[in-house]
Structure formats: C-alpha cells, structure tokens
Amino acid sequence: MKDIKINIALIAHDGKKPEMVSFVLNNQEFLANANLYATGTTGSKIEKEGLKVNKLLSGPVGGDAQIASMAATGELDLIIFFRDPLDKHPHEPDVQMLMRLCDVYNIPLATNPKAAYYLIRGIIAVFEHKK
Numbered sequence: 001m002k003d004i005k006i007n008i009a010l011i012a013h014d015g016k017k018p019e020m021v022s023f024v025l026n027n028q029e030f031l032a033n034a035n036l037y038a039t040g041t042t043g044s045k046i047e048k049e050g051l052k053v054n055k056l057l058s059g060p061v062g063g064d065a066q067i068a069s070m071a072a073t074g075e076l077d078l079i080i081f082f083r084d085p086l087d088k089h090p091h092e093p094d095v096q097m098l099m100r101l102c103d104v105y106n107i108p109l110a111t112n113p114k115a116a117y118y119l120i121r122g123i124i125a126v127f128e129h130k131k
Contacts, residue, residue, distance in 0.1 A: 005033065005034065005035065006034050006035070006077040006078060006123065007034070007035045007037065007070075007075060007076050007077050007078075008031070008034045008035070008036055008037070008076070008077065008078045008079070008080065009036075009037045009038065009067045009070065009071075009076050009078070009079045009080070009081075010024070010036060010037070010038040010039075010042055010043070010046060010053070010080050010081075011038065011039050011042055011059060011063070011064065011067065011079070011080070011081040011082070012042045012081070012082040013059075013082065013083055013084035013087065014041075014084070014087075015084040015086075015087055016082035016083065016084050017041070017042060017045055017082075019082050019113055020042055020045070020046070020080075020082050021045050021046065021049060022113075023080075023082075023113050023116060023117075024046050024049060024051060025049055027116075027117075027120055028049075028051065030120055030123075030124065031051060032051060032052075035054070036051060036052065036053040036054065037053065037054045037056060037067065037070065037076070038053045038054070038055055038056065039055075039056055039057065039058055039059040039063030039064065039066075039067065040055055040056065040057055040058035040059075040063055041058055041059075042059075043055035043056070059091055059094070060090060060091045062094075064091060064094035064095055064097075064098050065094050065097070065098075067079065067098060068094065068097050068098040068101050071098065071101045071102060071105055071107050072101050072104075072105060074105070076107055077107070077108075078107065078108050078109075078110075078119060078123070079098070079102060079107060079108070079109045079110070080109075080110045080116045080119075081095075081098070081099075081109060081110070081111055082111065082112060082113065082116075083095065083111050083112075
C-alpha cells in the first residue's frame with residue numbers, strides 16, 4: 001500500500017473525536033501512507049497517536065472552510081468528517097458548505113466510521129486491482 005498516496009482531510013466534531021482517534025488507529029497502515037490534513041484539535045489528537053498530519057485552523061474558527069477551499073481547488077481525494085448530528089454547532093453553515101462542495105466537485109465524503117471504512121477498503125481494492 002505504500003504506492004497509494006492520496007490526500008485525505010480528517011475532521012471530527014468534539015463528541016466524535018474519540019471515534020476519529022479509534023478509526024485512525026484501526027486504519028493506521030493505510031493512513032500513514034496518505035497526506036493527511038485535519039482541523040486543529042482533531043489534528044492534535046491524531047498527532048498524539050504518531051501520525052503525521054498537516055493541521056489547519058480549528059473548525060469553528062475557519063478550519064472547515066479551509067478544507068472546503070482545498071476541496072474546491074482539487075487538493076483533496078477524500079474527506080472523512082465524523083459529524084455529531086445530535087448537537088448544535090455554531091459553524092454549521094461552514095459544515096453545510098463543505099458537504100455541498102463535496103457533491104459539486106465529486107469528492108467522496110464519509111460522515112461516520114462505517115462509511116469511512118468502506119471508502120478506504122474501496123480505495124485499497126482499486127489500487128490492488130491496478131497492480
């Protein structure tokens with residue numbers, strides 16, 4: 001899998017950060033070979049687990065918008081955003097913009113661990129098929 005080099009953004013609302021850390025640890029072999037980008041706090045938690053990550057601003061102060069900009073300019077191949085649908089978020093317009101841009105620019109978006117798991121398995125299968 002070392003020949004797979006894709007750009008992945010990782011975002012998690014506060015209540016979902018433990019799930020993101022668990023997901024990263026369970027998929028470390030794949031993610032260690034990707035270029036990772038993350039919003040500030042999520043990125044810090046991922047770094048503590050030993051993965052290299054390019055940290056952007058925290059989500060509420062512009063990190064979601066930064067990732068949306070990267071999506072719009074073709075810099076990302078996949079976005080994994082563990083959203084907390086049961087909590088209110090003051091930066092919800094940024095979240096909606098990010099999700100809309102994923103649809104506009106045809107960027108795969110996983111909003112929960114199971115969807116992220118299957119997207120990653122699909123990417124691995126495509127790259128293995130090309131060998």
